[in-house]
Amino acid sequence: MYFDVLIVGAGLAGSVSARDLAEKGKKVLVIEQHKHIGGHCHDYKNNAGITVHTYGPHIFHTIHKEVWDYVNRFTEFRYFQHRVLSYANGQLIPFPINRDTINKVYGTSISTNDVNDFLAKEVKRSKFNNPPRNFRDAVVSQVGETLYEMFFKNYTIKQWERDPEELSAEVARRIPVRENRDDRYFSDQYQGIPIPGYTAMVEQILNHENISLMLGADYFKIKDDFKAGLTIYTGELDRFFNYKYGKLEYRSLDLVFKTIDKEWYQEVSVVNYPNDYDWTRITEYKHLSGEESPKTTISFEYPKATGEPFYVVMTKENMEAREKYMKEVETLEQKKSHIFIGRLAEYKYYNMDQVIKSTLEKIRPVK
């Protein structure tokens, strides 16, 4: 069967591509291996009527007005400003680091004007490689050893199961530090949660007469049944090339959901646990959705090495293999037979807005 465009994956990269090409009159088939659309930002209402995020909490935030305008074509947003607390030394402390974090950790009462000087002194009395060679150096060079040990070191070990000194400095090139009391997790101009949910937003993006959708189908098992002028691939980069340069590593997560018979569990949507317990964070979803219920649903995140691919692992070996795969991608893209987009196909950490932005930039010029 022939389609103008075949798209592998119904996450944001695949869906935004499909929509743009369908609006140009192309007949598009989207193939998705899961039985749901939305990829990693998929959400659903659970038995208690509370909207939960299948792959962990997703907050939409962007500095790009064109991306904000784009998503607002398909959904209405609840204006939500994300706040995170970190459980350290038996206290709940605002995170990322801001003036209140410093005052709570050090028992000081410094003013906004003194935050930079305070951190500079902390950095000065710390030991690290300058310029930074790894994750530890990158963080310590910005906030000093004490805050690194309290908020970053063990969280990173739990999350990546690696010594932070083995991880690229890139991961922590610029950690957010606020001089003032702004305790928002993101400072982007546009932030929110789609009121009907992310799945409903993606459903609207895919809702076009030129788009056909096939769920529960693995592209590699059925690709010979279809012909297409162009294939847009948003699946795993190494799998496309049959792992010829080796397997690219991912970190995965076990998400354990619990619904509790009380109205609220914690003060904010996300609490990080850098040092205590085996989970990295607990999310309470009603904070995100604004839903009212006498019950509440929370999820615990346990990082693991295998399973659904969540996070790119930025080691030297993985990045070198990525380069080799990306050279092959370049050749295919030059022939105009394929386009590779998204976090799996480019083996790159992307936020939702970044995926949408780069997808639009790559797909809009396609005639």
Ligand SMILES: Cc1cc2nc3c(=O)[nH]c(=O)nc-3n(C[C@H](O)[C@H](O)[C@H](O)COP(=O)(O)OP(=O)(O)OC[C@H]3O[C@@H](n4cnc5c(N)ncnc54)[C@H](O)[C@@H]3O)c2cc1C
């Ligand atoms: C725990 C977690 C929290 C996050 N929180 C945020 C947040 O708060 N804010 C934010 O902006 N971003 C967040 N992100 C990032 C966000 O999830 C991604 O940017 C976005 O979902 C990526 O979209 P994508 O289309 O590139 O990839 P995906 O969503 O992974 O979509 C790719 C799709 O391709 C399908 N596919 C793969 N191979 C095949 C195949 N062979 N055949 C058929 N289908 C296939 C997959 O099943 C998947 O549905 C978070 C990510 C994680 C892991």
